[in-house]
Amino acid sequence: MKIALAGNPNSGKTTLYNALTGSNEHVANWSGVTVDKREATLKERLAKDVTVVDLPGAYSIRPYTSEESITRDFVKEEGPDVIINVVDATNLNRSLFFTTQLLELGIPLVVALNKSDLAATKTEIDIEKLEEELKCPIVEIVALKGKGLDVLIENAKKVSEENTQENAFTSLATFTTIDKQDLERYRIVNDIAEKVETKKEMAKTSALQETIDHYVTNPFIGILLFVGIMALAFQLSINTVGLFIADSLVAFIEGIQGSIADSLAGAGTNEFLSALLTDGIIGGFAAVIGFLPLIMVLMFILSLVEDSGFLARIAMIFDPLFKKIGLSGKSIIPMIVGYGCAIPGVMSTRTIKNEKQRRMTTLLTPFVPCGAKAPIIALFVGAFFNESALVFGITYLVAFLLIILVGLLIKAITGADDVKNYFIVELPEYRLPSVKRSFLKMMDTGKEFAIRAGTIIVLANTVVFLMGSFDFNLRLVGDSVDNSILAAVASPFALLLIPLGIGVWQLAAAAVTGFIAKEEVVGTLAVVYAMSSAINVEEFELTNGFILRETMGITAVAALAFMFFNLFTPPCFAAIGAMKAELKSRKWLVNGIILQFGVGYLVAMVVYQIGTIITYGELGEGFVASLVILAATIVYFSFLIKTSKEKKTLTYSNKVAFEK
Numbered sequence: 001m002k003i004a005l006a007g008n009p010n011s012g013k014t015t016l017y018n019a020l021t022g023s024n025e026h027v028a029n030w031s032g033v034t035v036d037k038r039e040a041t042l043k044e045r046l047a048k049d050v051t052v053v054d055l056p057g058a059y060s061i062r063p064y065t066s067e068e069s070i071t072r073d074f075v076k077e078e079g080p081d082v083i084i085n086v087v088d089a090t091n092l093n094r095s096l097f098f099t100t101q102l103l104e105l106g107i108p109l110v111v112a113l114n115k116s117d118l119a120a121t122k123t124e125i126d127i128e129k130l131e132e133e134l135k136c137p138i139v140e141i142v143a144l145k146g147k148g149l150d151v152l153i154e155n156a157k158k159v160s161e162e163n164t165q166e167n168a169f170t171s172l173a174t175f176t177t178i179d180k181q182d183l184e185r186y187r188i189v190n191d192i193a194e195k196v197e198t199k200k201e202m203a204k205t206s207a208l209q210e211t212i213d214h215y216v217t218n219p220f221i222g223i224l225l226f227v228g229i230m231a232l233a234f235q236l237s238i239n240t241v242g243l244f245i246a247d248s249l250v251a252f253i254e255g256i257q258g259s260i261a262d263s264l265a266g267a268g269t270n271e272f273l274s275a276l277l278t279d280g281i282i283g284g285f286a287a288v289i290g291f292l293p294l295i296m297v298l299m300f301i302l303s304l305v306e307d308s309g310f311l312a313r314i315a316m317i318f319d320p321l322f323k324k325i326g327l328s329g330k331s332i333i334p335m336i337v338g339y340g341c342a343i344p345g346v347m348s349t350r351t352i353k354n355e356k357q358r359r360m361t362t363l364l365t366p367f368v369p370c371g372a373k374a375p376i377i378a379l380f381v382g383a384f385f386n387e388s389a390l391v392f393g394i395t396y397l398v399a400f401l402l403i404i405l406v407g408l409l410i411k412a413i414t415g416a417d418d419v420k421n422y423f424i425v426e427l428p429e430y431r432l433p434s435v436k437r438s439f440l441k442m443m444d445t446g447k448e449f450a451i452r453a454g455t456i457i458v459l460a461n462t463v464v465f466l467m468g469s470f471d472f473n474l475r476l477v478g479d480s481v482d483n484s485i486l487a488a489v490a491s492p493f494a495l496l497l498i499p500l501g502i503g504v505w506q507l508a509a510a511a512v513t514g515f516i517a518k519e520e521v522v523g524t525l526a527v528v529y530a531m532s533s534a535i536n537v538e539e540f541e542l543t544n545g546f547i548l549r550e551t552m553g554i555t556a557v558a559a560l561a562f563m564f565f566n567l568f569t570p571p572c573f574a575a576i577g578a579m580k581a582e583l584k585s586r587k588w589l590v591n592g593i594i595l596q597f598g599v600g601y602l603v604a605m606v607v608y609q610i611g612t613i614i615t616y617g618e619l620g621e622g623f624v625a626s627l628v629i630l631a632a633t634i635v636y637f638s639f640l641i642k643t644s645k646e647k648k649t650l651t652y653s654n655k656v657a658f659e660k
């Protein structure tokens with residue numbers, strides 16, 4: 001037997017799916033989380049040989065977005081034996097529109113009235129009456145707590161065996177146009193909802209929520225809170241809890257590293273080989289994995305914040321700005337997802353139906369610093385700044401501001417569409433975040449991070465170590481690393497980075513390898529400076545990471561520039577692959593990558609040059625070159641914007657001529 005879970009976005013389908021099958025698919029407090037279908041076997045305890053399919057949320061059987069069509073295609077073409085229509089009981093009226101459409105398919109259907117825990121405080125739904133109206137069984141459940149699942153599955157089995165699903169809404173078929181049919185459907189659904197539902201007076205909690213929202217959605221307070229929370233998250237992850245765990249972890253790995261080095265030396269192993277193993281492979285791995293506890297604690301806190309509904313408020317604050325750049329509030333969701341990893345973030349742009357908005361969002365999402373970029377931020381703010389927590393919070397804010405500015409730029413270049421943005425961000429309710437779910441998410445991110453550190457990163461570190469150990473004649477370079485292949489390959493890139501204050505081949509090599517995976521920036525630094533110990537968490541407690549500062553020989557302002565360069569140039573190759581899949585246009589992909597490069601480079605350059613003048617009262621390196629680059633960029637973009645305007649007027653006059 002195959003059961004399909006269908007219903008409106010955010011109704012709790014995936015929560016139910018996880019509860020029914022024991023899976024751990026991503027659930028979040030907003031619409032459009034699931035963008036593809038998923039299948040798993042029902043827990044044996046409930047019934048044997050049953051497959052459950054989780055589908056993306058849909059408002060209507062006639063799809064508006066590509067993931068909604070996944071839902072339609074599945075229920076129409078693959079014909080599940082039963083549909084469980086997950087209905088958010090706090091939103092009955094809106095949900096029934098889709099329910100009536102599902103009933104028309106004639107597939108056995110059970111309505112799972114979900115979130116009945118929340119609904120209890122707000123409305124009262126007469127279940128029997130509703131069953132009569134819809135002519136299908138209705139089961140109250142709380143997916144979150146796994147309540148009512150037995151009854152739900154029992155009913156699903158029963159309707160599937162009877163297989164006599166009636167369509168209670170045959171009258172609708174007589175309407176000739178879709179629009180008229182939809183209007184009539186709204187009317188019918190409204191009637192039903194009125195008959196079966198008694199709304200309670202606004203509960204105290206809702207009133208409190210409104211008061212809170214009044215303050216939190218004030219841009220000034222909201223953004224301040226956001227920076228504060230990020231700073232606190234940093235403080236907790238790097239200075240207390242995360243540091244404590246990281247300390248033991250790194251000490252453990254270094255212990256292993258030491259004893260391997262000793263035994264290799266004892267066995268008289270080739271010096272180069274033992275260095276490759278201990279400094280290159282284990283050292284680089286340790287440098288990256290040392291950040292694991294930090295990332296995990298950070299993800300745990302962010303996941304709590306996300307679950308509480310607060311992140312959606314931050315999105316709200318940016319909504320008017322987003323509308324100004326021709327995006328809608330919907331574009332915010334991919335960006336919130338993107339703080340974990342840009343790949344699912346970019347993938348969730350699928351929920352945006354307007355093509356231009358979808359493409360813009362795809363290009364803007366990677367500007368959000370993902371989890372893999374967090375070690376870079378932590379390393380540099382930790383080593384170079386006294387107020388590291390604050391700088392950490394501000395970095396995320398800079399990312400958001402950059403998104404707005406780059407959005408404006410894209411809009412200016414591609415020309416504004418005349419799309420009206422009716423979309424309103426649905427503000428999920430505040431609630432106590434689930435520690436368990438945040439914990440699971442943290443473990444998930446941690447696992448991913450550890451796997452990457454153990455595979456891609458180890459591989460990349462090995463290559464970097466080898467390139468750094470040999471010259472082109474394949475002779476060991478020993479201490480004169482400047483003669484190595486790595487130095488030779490990275491030096492041309494370093495030239496380009498001079499106006500950014502980071503024209504050092506080691507840093508260039510780190511930035512380039514960052515495209516394999518952003519953690520590798522840290523990994524490469526550890527290998528090229530043979531300083532896994534400088535990245536060792538203990539050093540964060542030292543006077544501002546003096547060692548790191550001295551080894552790199554760059555100023556704090558240049559460190560900031562290096563960090564921004566790595567954060568805001570294009571994401572890793574895997575994320576670029578995701579961008580390619582969602583953009584579905586070579587032109588957008590190529591120009592998009594050029595744009596991301598330009599932006600990351602310019603931001604870093606401007607920060608370095610202006611920062612150097614302000615902080616040290618002198619001109620930065622490559623000052624003249626930077627002026628030339630800036631001027632050239634301005635000319636280039638003005639040209640792009642101008643030609644786009646001309647093209648627009650051209651098409652317009654063509655059209656007028658045609659109409660004449």
Ligand SMILES: Nc1nc2c(ncn2[C@@H]2O[C@H](COP(=O)(O)OP(=O)(O)OP(=O)(O)O)[C@@H](O)[C@H]2O)c(=O)[nH]1
Pocket residue numbers: 008009010011012013014015016026027028029030031032033034035055056057058114115116117118141142143144145
């Ligand atoms: N209070 C309460 N919250 C629930 C319940 N079931 C789900 N939720 C919450 O509702 C939100 C949405 O849950 P999801 O399972 O992601 O919803 P979905 O229907 O899969 O959403 P899309 O994938 O976007 O279509 C999450 O914050 C859940 O924790 C429930 O029974 N009670």
Ligand SMILES: [Mg+2]
Pocket residue numbers: 013014015026033034055056057
């Ligand atoms: Mg889902």
